[in-house]
Amino acid sequence: MKFSVMVNEGPYNHQASDSAYHFTKAVLQAGHEVFRVFFYHDGVNNGTRLTTPPQDDRNVVARWSELAVEHKVDLVVCVAAAQRRGIADADEAKRNGKNADNIAEGFRISGLGQLIEAGIVSDRLVEFGD
Template sequence: MKFGILVSEGPYTHQAADTAYQFVKAALEKGHQIHRVFFYHDGVNNSTKLTEPPQDDRHIVNRWSKLAQEHNIDLVVCVAAALRRGIRDDILAPGFRISGLGQLVESGIQADRLVTFGD
């Protein structure tokens, strides 16, 4: 199955950012495809390379970058939501790109299921 993923909450504050990652990882292990992961609302905060968690904690941003690199996953950050929160191209972690909301709608059209992680 081809999944589209929507992440609506920020890292560390909310479980959604972790659960989305675990879901994507599990889906890939089962042989499913990920059409795109779209970051919206505070979810855009998952994309900044300025993120520095304590060393004994998981690195949510690097985890996404690594997964994107290994499985060629499209990680898209909403431009309007990103600019509102001070996220720009020059601070994006590897594997992320900034684009418009149309990418979310298109994922809903192209994927077999669009799965939301947020409240």
């Protein structure tokens, strides 16, 4: 079965990103396909590589990055939501006249059309949020 996942809350304050991660991993381990993970609302905050959690805690962002690298999962951060919250890749930073970018490995920034597309082509779109 083809799944897509939507993450609507940021890391650490809310379990949505943790649950979405465990769900995505379980889907892959069960042999299903994950077409895309889409980060929206405060969920875009899962895509900053500047996250520095205490060493005795999980690294939510790094976990997603590892999943993207290991399983070629498409992690997409919504551009409009990202602009509001200060998440940028090199292109976005340049386009908006910012002096830094912070996107984490394995994430890419794109538009809301990617979410609609995920809803259309996937057998299930599973949303994690409040």
